[in-house]
Amino acid sequence: MEVAITKNEAKELVKKWGAKDIVIPDEIIDAYTEGKKNGIIKYADELTKKRKASLLEAMSISNEEIKFLEEELNLDIHKAFLRQLVTDDECYYKTLIVIDKDKYLDNDITEKAYSKLIEKSKTLRTTKKLKIDFALMPKKRLNTHLLIGDGYIYHYDKKEKPRRS
Numbered sequence: 001m002e003v004a005i006t007k008n009e010a011k012e013l014v015k016k017w018g019a020k021d022i023v024i025p026d027e028i029i030d031a032y033t034e035g036k037k038n039g040i041i042k043y044a045d046e047l048t049k050k051r052k053a054s055l056l057e058a059m060s061i062s063n064e065e066i067k068f069l070e071e072e073l074n075l076d077i078h079k080a081f082l083r084q085l086v087t088d089d090e091c092y093y094k095t096l097i098v099i100d101k102d103k104y105l106d107n108d109i110t111e112k113a114y115s116k117l118i119e120k121s122k123t124l125r126t127t128k129k130l131k132i133d134f135a136l137m138p139k140k141r142l143n144t145h146l147l148i149g150d151g152y153i154y155h156y157d158k159k160e161k162p163r164r165s
Contacts, residue, residue, distance in 0.1 A: 051091055055084055058093040058132050059154065065120060065134060066097060066156070073113055075099045078139050081152035093132040096152060104138035 005013070007026050062082060069075045081096040103109050117134035124130045144155070 051084075051086065054091045054130065055093075055154075057128075057130060058082065058084070058091075058095070059156075061120070061124065061130070061132060062093075062095040062097075062134075062156070065095070065117060066158075068116060069097065069099070069113055072116075073109060075103055075109070075113070077158060079142070079158075080156040081144075081147050082154040082156070083151040084154070085151070090131070093130075094152075095132065095134045096137050096147070097134060098137050098139050098142065101138040101140060104136060110136060 059082060062080060066077050066080055070077055077097060077099060079098045081098075083094040083096075085092040085094070099113075113136060114134075117136075121131075121133055124132055147155075
């Protein structure tokens with residue numbers, strides 16, 4: 001004969017009889033569920049912090065490359081756009097840098113710029129395990145709405161600090 005006892009009744013009986021070592025199956029399931037929930041929340045928080053730190057690092061590196069292009073290659077950087085692609089456990093970035101059309105069409109300048117940017121991308125992948133690619137784009141009528149639609153939601157304007165669109 002099986003007696004149906006509620007969870008609260010079982011706790012009360014354990015308390016009355018001083019049987020502290022009795023474990024009720026529902027308590028095990030509840031503890032497991034609560035632990036799993038807390039683990040998921042903790043993992044999500046850690047992942048969010050990791051992705052934010054990674055994004056800030058990508059922005060910082062993009063700033064360094066913009067500074068190099070301006071100072072070493074005498075390019076006038078008008079704007080830059082940053083895209084963050086996220087997979088389950090890592091982030092991948094693309095930075096689109098806008099330069100004057102005449103400089104963009106100068107093969108010598110674009111070759112030097114891409115050479116440096118590709119070298120930087122390769123170095124970051126091996127030393128910091130950070131995936132970031134750079135691309136140049138000629139300044140013309142920019143439709144920032146299309147760029148935002150393509151995922152380039154962060155943009156840099158040399159007149160302002162980097163901001164999110």
